[in-house]
Every structure is written in C-alpha cells, then in structure tokens.
Amino acid sequence: MSPVIELGELRPAEDGDEPLPAPPRRPPGRTVRAVALACLVLLSMAGAAGPAQRPAPIRVPAPQGAAFVALAGRLVVADGPGAVHRGGREVTAYRLPGGEPAWRFTLPAGDQVLGLAGAVGGLLVTSSPTGVGDTLSTLLDPVTGAVRWRQTGYPVATAAGGVLVENPRPGGTGSVRAVDPVSGAVRWTLSVPAQGVAYRRDARGVTQLVLVEPDGRVVVHDADSGARVRDGRVASAPDGVAHRYAQVVGGLLLVDDGAGAVTAYGLDRLDRLWTVPVDPRAVIWFTDCAGVICQRDQVGGAKALDPATGRPAWAQERWIGLAPVGGRLIAAASGDGPELDLSTLDPATGRVLGRLGRWRATGRDDGSGTLRGLLGLRHLAGDWTLVAVLDVPAGEARTRAVLPGSWDECADAGEALVCLRPAGGLAVWPIAR
Numbered sequence: 001m002s003p004v005i006e007l008g009e010l011r012p013a014e015d016g017d018e019p020l021p022a023p024p025r026r027p028p029g030r031t032v033r034a035v036a037l038a039c040l041v042l043l044s045m046a047g048a049a050g051p052a053q054r055p056a057p058i059r060v061p062a063p064q065g066a067a068f069v070a071l072a073g074r075l076v077v078a079d080g081p082g083a084v085h086r087g088g089r090e091v092t093a094y095r096l097p098g099g100e101p102a103w104r105f106t107l108p109a110g111d112q113v114l115g116l117a118g119a120v121g122g123l124l125v126t127s128s129p130t131g132v133g134d135t136l137s138t139l140l141d142p143v144t145g146a147v148r149w150r151q152t153g154y155p156v157a158t159a160a161g162g163v164l165v166e167n168p169r170p171g172g173t174g175s176v177r178a179v180d181p182v183s184g185a186v187r188w189t190l191s192v193p194a195q196g197v198a199y200r201r202d203a204r205g206v207t208q209l210v211l212v213e214p215d216g217r218v219v220v221h222d223a224d225s226g227a228r229v230r231d232g233r234v235a236s237a238p239d240g241v242a243h244r245y246a247q248v249v250g251g252l253l254l255v256d257d258g259a260g261a262v263t264a265y266g267l268d269r270l271d272r273l274w275t276v277p278v279d280p281r282a283v284i285w286f287t288d289c290a291g292v293i294c295q296r297d298q299v300g301g302a303k304a305l306d307p308a309t310g311r312p313a314w315a316q317e318r319w320i321g322l323a324p325v326g327g328r329l330i331a332a333a334s335g336d337g338p339e340l341d342l343s344t345l346d347p348a349t350g351r352v353l354g355r356l357g358r359w360r361a362t363g364r365d366d367g368s369g370t371l372r373g374l375l376g377l378r379h380l381a382g383d384w385t386l387v388a389v390l391d392v393p394a395g396e397a398r399t400r401a402v403l404p405g406s407w408d409e410c411a412d413a414g415e416a417l418v419c420l421r422p423a424g425g426l427a428v429w430p431i432a433r
Contacts, residue, residue, distance in 0.1 A: 057429045058097065058098060058427065060094050060099050061425065062425055062426040064422070064424035065424075066078060066079065068116070068418065068426060069117065069118065070412075071118045071142045072142040072143055073095065074093040074094065074095065074096060074102055074143065075093065075094045075413070076092070076093045076116055076123060077091070077093075078090075078116055089106075089112055090104055090105065090107065091105045091116070091125055092104050092105075093145055096413055097415055097430050102143075102144075102145070104145065105145050107127050108127070108136070110130055111128060111129055111136065112127060112128065114128050119163065120139065120182075121181070122140055122148055123142040124138070124139055125137070126138075126154060134153065135153055135154045137150070137152075137163075139181075139184065148182075149183060150184065151179055151184060151186075152167055153165035153167035153175075153177065156199065156205075158178075158207070158224060159202050159205040159207045159223065160223070161181060162178060162179070162180075162181055162187075163178070163181050164177070164179070164206065165177045166192070168196055171194060175189050175190060175191055176189070176192055188226035190209065190211070190221060192211065194214060195211075195213060195243060196212075197210065198210040198247050198248040200220075207223050208267065209221040210267065212246040212253070214237040214240055215237075215240075216233045216236040218232050218253065220270070230269070232269075232270030234265055235255055235257040238257070239258075244256045245262050245286075248267065249288050249307075250293065251266065252264045252267065252273070252293070252307060253267055253270070256278070260278060261275050263275045264307075264310060273308075276310050282297050283297060283298045284296070284297045289322055289324055289347050290327055290328060290347040291307070292305065292306065292348060293306075293307050294322055300320045301316065301318070301319060302315065302319045303315040304350060313349070316350055318333045319332065320332055320340070321340070322345075324347070325374065328344050328346070328347065328392050328395075329344070329345040329346075329347050330343075330345075330374075331343045331345050336358060338360045339377075340358065341357070342355075342358070342361065342376070343355050344392050344395040356390055356395065356396070360376065361375070361376055361377075362376075362410055362411070373411060374392065375388065375410050377407060383404065385403045385405065385419075387400045387401045387407075389412070403419065403429060407419040407420065407421060408420045408422045415431075415432050416428050417431050
C-alpha cells in the first residue's frame with residue numbers, strides 16, 4: 001500500500017474565501033523561520049566541512065512507484081507493475097538501518113502487489129492477478145519472510161485482533177471468512193449479498209459486519225464470533241439490484257431511497273433517524289470525520305452533518321480533502337502543485353485550530369481509518385527537501401530533517417528516514433528522532 005495520503009483533488013481557490021485565522025498556540029512565521037534557519041545551518045556546514053558532516057544514505061533498489069513499509073527492523077519493498085522477475089513479481093526485505101538483504105518472497109506467477117501492511121504480528125501482502133482473478137492475502141513473518149498462511153480474498157483487521165478475508169463475487173455468491181491470525185485456519189464463513197458488506201469500526205478495527213440485501217433486509221454480525229446480533233429492514237434498492245448508498249459511517253447505516261434522499265439508520269436498533277436530500281446526478285460520498293459526518297462531492301468543499309439529527313454542523317468550500325487524526329481533522333486547501341495548504345480543524349465546529357503549512361503529506365492508514373506516521377514533504381530551493389512530522393492534534397509541524405534532492409514519499413523508521421525517489425530507488429537516512 002502506497003504511503004501517500006490522498007486528501008482530495010486540486011481545484012482553484014474561491015475568490016470569496018476568507019483568510020484563515022492565525023493559530024492560537026504559535027506565531028504564523030515560526031515554521032518559516034525554522035526552515036530558513038535549518039537551511040542556513042546546512043549551507044554553513046557544507047561550506048566549512050563538506051559532505052562528511054552528514055552520513056551518506058544507504059541505497060536500496062526499488063522501481064518507480066514501489067510500495068514499501070518499515071516493520072520489525074526490516075524495510076520491505078514490493079516491485080512495481082513494470083518489474084517482472086522469473087516466476088513472478090517479488091517482495092524483498094532489507095535489514096535496518098544497514099540495508100543488507102534479509103529475505104525475498106516471490107508472488108504467484110502473474111500476480112502484482114496491491115498493498116503491504118503490518119497486521120496481527122506479521123506482514124500482510126495483498127496481491128492480485130494482472131487480469132481476472134481473486135485477490136490473495138499472504139501473511140509473512142517480517143523478520144524471516146516465512147509464509148505463515150495464505151487465503152483468497154482481501155484482508156480486513158478486526159478490533160479484537162483477528163482477520164477477516166473478503167472475497168466478493170458477482171450475483172451474491174461472495175463470502176467473508178474469519179481467519180485465525182496465527183494459523184490461518186478459517187473460523188467461520190458468511191455469504192455476502194450482491195450489495196456487498198459494510199463494516200462498523202472503532203479506533204482498533206472492525207467491530208461489526210453489516211449485510212444489506214437489495215430488498216432492504218439488513219443483518220448485523222459480530223466481527224469476532226460471526227454471530228448475528230440484530231436484523232431489520234431499510235428501503236429497498238430502487239432498481240432492485242443494488243443501493244447507490246449502503247455504507248456505514250460511525251454508528252449509522254446510510255441508505256438511499258432512489259428519490260433524491262439518503263436516510264440514516266442507527267446500527268444499535270436499526271431505527272430510522274433522519275433523512276437528507278442529495279442530488280441524484282452528483283457524485284456524493286459520506287465519511288467519518290472524528291465524530292461528525294462529512295458530506296463531500298467531486299467539486300470540492302465539505303459539509304459536516306450532526307450524526308444525531310442530520311442537520312448541518314458547518315460547511316466550508318475551501319477544503320478539498322479531510323481526514324480524522326487523533327480526534328481532530330486534517331484539512332487540505334489548494335497549494336502549490338502536490339504541496340497542499342494543511343490545517344488542523346475542530347470536528348464539531350469546523351474552526352481552524354492551527355495551520356500546519358504547505359506540505360505534501362505521506363503516511364499510512366492502519367485499516368481502522370486512523371493515519372499513522374504522518375510526515376510532510378516540502379521542496380526547497382537548491383534541490384533540497386524539508387521533512388517534518390505533522391502533529392495534527394497539536395496543530396504543529398516539527399522539522400525532522402532537511403535532505404538533499406527531491407523525494408516522492410518518506411516513512412519514519414525511528415532511527416532512520418526511508419524515502420523514495422521520483423524515478424525509483426530508496427534511500428535510508430540514519431537520522432534519529
């Protein structure tokens with residue numbers, strides 16, 4: 001899984017946008033002064049003592065657009081779509097911080113990697129054939145590369161520490177299986193309707209599975225045991241095949257009625273709570289925004305809804321992307337190319353609590369909707385890259401390093417930064433926190 005966080009599509013700023021208020025905790029020029037000072041120190045060191053003042057990075061081979069993750073003292077790299085080896089594409093691990101080869105895993109012939117993620121004490125490799133075929137989930141020992149188990153389907157982590165493997169198929173013949181995280185043995189299986197399955201989550205992972213049939217029948221299952229905990233009915237799909245909206249956001253099930261409205265049902269009792277109008281011609285989606293429900297469309301902007309009533313809590317056109325982090329929201333406005341103007345928001349009011357500055361954000365979603373290892377990259381004059389830790393709850397961007405050259409993505413490995421070049425190739429920079 002690529003560590004880049006997509007916060008939304010770029011669009012021109014609105015002429016009528018009001019300026020954002022200054023963050024209450026720090027003067028707006030502090031980050032700029034810190035960047036200028038860091039650059040001045042680096043240039044002075046270079047002029048006085050040359051490159052020997054900075055340890056040389058460890059180079060690790062990686063194709064352009066490679067997926068990578070730092071886990072259990074290993075840097076694991078997945079070949080990109082264009083790197084085909086004998087017998088199939090590969091996943092390779094290197095020891096940190098030295099970069100020595102540790103192990104190599106070859107995928108089934110014709111498969112390509114969809115994602116790499118740490119889960120249930122191992123490394124989950126998700127792959128899929130280049131043509132038609134089932135997704136494959138393989139759990140590896142991150143230290144040795146040994147295969148612990150392999151299952152057909154896409155992996156989903158549960159709050160109780162288990163793994164669900166989802167294998168959707170056309171015509172309602174798909175399934176969700178609960179897999180023992182140690183042995184890979186199947187504990188239970190549920191058939192998945194044509195509408196598919198939605199998941200209720202908490203901060204640790206999936207807690208419930210919600211199955212919605214086209215005729216409006218709903219069954220809620222416990223994610224750990226698979227037991228049915230409640231059932232009920234919602235509006236049937238207007239076309240009799242599938243709902244346009246049938247998604248779980250927070251503790252609500254959102255379902256469309258085909259007449260230009262979306263209705264929210266409480267998952268605890270499957271009772272109807274409120275209805276909001278939607279434009280049937282627009283591409284609209286709903287997301288969990290740290291306690292409120294964000295309604296977005298492809299044009300940009302965001303509207304936050306009160307989950308209890310469905311009434312608007314706040315709206316702001318300037319935001320082209322939002323994501324929950326640590327009880328706050330990280331919000332993105334148009335910036336300079338891939339670098340977006342990032343801020344921290346109070347979810348309940350939409351008020352700006354702090355300005356993080358202009359960054360290209362990189363990090364990982366751990367599967368529960370929570371962003372981890374959030375870093376910001378900013379290109380500086382003279383072909384340097386500023387790397388900062390983006391502390392969304394505090395509304396601060398703290399300088400981590402200033403690196404020579406241009407970099408696409410970075411991951412924080414604790415005692416080192418691992419960064420990918422735009423043209424391919426990874427570098428391990430020995431920079432302690």
